[in-house]
Amino acid sequence: MATAREIDELAGHFRDAPKTFTTSPLYRALCPVVAGDRPTLEMLAGRRLGQQASYLFFGAAHYLLLGGAEHPVREFYPSLVGPAAADPAGAGPVFRDFCHRFRAELGRLVRGRLVQTNVVRRAVALRYALWAVGQRCPGPVHLVEVGASAGIHLYVDRYRYLLGEQVFGPSDAAITLDSRWLGRLPLPDLDDVPAIASRTGVDLHPVDVADERDRRWLRALVWPENRDAARLLEAALDAVAAEPPVMIAGDAVEVCPELGRHLPAGEPRVVFHAATRMHVPADRRAEFDRAIDSIGDGGPLYHVWQEPPAAPHRGHVADPRGELAMHGPDVDVVVPLLRVDGHLRWLAPLDASA
Ligand SMILES: C[S@@+](CC[C@H](N)C(=O)[O-])C[C@H]1O[C@@H](n2cnc3c(N)ncnc32)[C@H](O)[C@@H]1O
CATH class of the missing domain: 1.10.8 (Helicase, Ruva Protein; domain 3)
Known part of the structure; x- marks a missing residue:
């Protein structure tokens, strides 16, 4: 009651x-x-x-x-x-x-059911973060997405990106993600990203893309007016179904420490989460953060996130309009990377006023 x-x-x-x-x-x-x-x-x-x-x-x-x-x-x-x-x-x-x-x-x-909305365009944020990681480490990197839902972002290197006037990604990609770039200067070269050595998703309930009800649930989480996002989702789910990535079922708090021990020692790892920490009950967020940190025990950890600013992460107060941020491994402060719309319809440099 x-x-x-x-x-x-x-x-x-x-x-x-x-x-x-x-x-x-x-x-x-x-x-x-x-x-x-x-x-x-x-x-x-x-x-x-x-x-x-x-x-x-x-x-x-x-x-x-x-x-x-x-x-x-x-x-x-x-x-x-x-x-x-x-x-x-x-x-x-x-x-x-x-x-x-x-x-x-x-x-x-x-x-x-859980809120598992898998927003395909958030791969744009991850792509940018991989470029930023590549500026600090040549790679290859092990990619882990925490709260991966169906695992769509794990194929970040297989999509084509149309960002303002600029195009990145393989020219024969089956899926193109378009977002508005609100910067006056061009974006950096987002083709200059480290290779991905392995990809692993972690989720409380990995979505089974072969199951009609799981697929319908993801489709249902797309707001009814966003028919373009729904079409992108269907296409990305088909791509994931053709080659399902490794997905580990369980709470990140339990899964991450074990996963960290299994990644090859000394090799860099990128852990990404978007719209996931916000669904972790407030009194478990510190444990969630520690579990992600533990992935860095075995090798340099680049921790990247796109979460709403309501729950400050690592004491960093994010831009209230939405932000992509990164932490580690050599600097102990949060590095904001971009301002982003929650559904990545646009991205902007940190200093843009729009
Ligand atoms: C809103 S969805 C976001 C999916 C994807 N990151 C995206 O941005 O498109 C949040 C996902 O996080 C998962 N999740 C929430 N809490 C979790 C936890 N403690 N450990 C692992 N997964 C979790 C949910 O099951 C869900 O699939």
């Missing part, structure tokens, strides 16, 4: 959440509906500790609809009906009815 305080916190979360759904008018319109719907908030109190409630709940509703759930609320989802979707302003009462009619199914998803 949820406490009154938990319900109040969840209601507050949904009242605040519209500002995070920058590209989803539908979710912005639905947040106040959930904030005022006590049975739904009670259901959400049963989610796994640390999971971001609005991403999880809207993902669960979208999952049912993508799976064919029949309800008039479908008409409001561009992912289901295309650009002719109904005006989100009218969605509130219809969505409330959907939540009540599908309560049991939504409850099962909320209790059993």
Whole structure:
């Protein structure tokens, strides 16, 4: 049974959440509906500790609809009906009815699933970080992604990148990632990156790209208006399915120390995490950080992250607009690398004012 305080916190979360759904008018319109719907908030109190409630709940509703759930609320989802979707302003009462009619199914998803949104464009951030690592160490490097979801970013060297006017990556790549570069000067040469000696993903629940339900869950976590991101995701999941990377199931806190011991001694390793530490319960974050540090016991560790600034990492207060940052191995301060949009629709130098 949820406490009154938990319900109040969840209601507050949904009242605040519209500002995070920058590209989803539908979710912005639905947040106040959930904030005022006590049975739904009670259901959400049963989610796994640390999971971001609005991403999880809207993902669960979208999952049912993508799976064919029949309800008039479908008409409001561009992912289901295309650009002719109904005006989100009218969605509130219809969505409330959907939540009540599908309560049991939504409850099962909320209790059993994790926020695993795999944003393909975040490979752009990792690509830039690899360039920065390459300035300090020629490589090759062992790449580890913590919170890898389906493992899409582990193939960072196989994508083509269209960043402003500049193009990087193999010319025959099957997938091209485009992002806006907001700098006045050109980007450095992102083809000058160290080779990847091995790639390993770590996740509480590695997504099985061969499983229709796991795939639909990832698809459901993409906001309904972001049809371009959904297409990229499908293409990247096909690429991962064709050659699944090594993925280790488990909590990073337990997995990382062991993984660090198995990587070849003395060889450099890059550990990347994006939108993952934010889902680690606040009282476990110090353990999470120590577990990542332990990967550096066996060789030089370049620790790179793209996490929201709400939970300061290593005492570093990040740019509130979003940041890519790096730490180690020879310097004991955090090195901010870039300002980045959470979904990497744009990237900017640290000094750009946009
Ligand atoms: C929001 S997703 C981000 C996925 C990917 N990093 C991206 O940016 O596209 C967060 C992932 O972290 C995983 N995760 C959360 N806490 C974790 C932990 N303590 N250990 C390992 N994985 C974790 C979740 O299962 C989920 O797949």
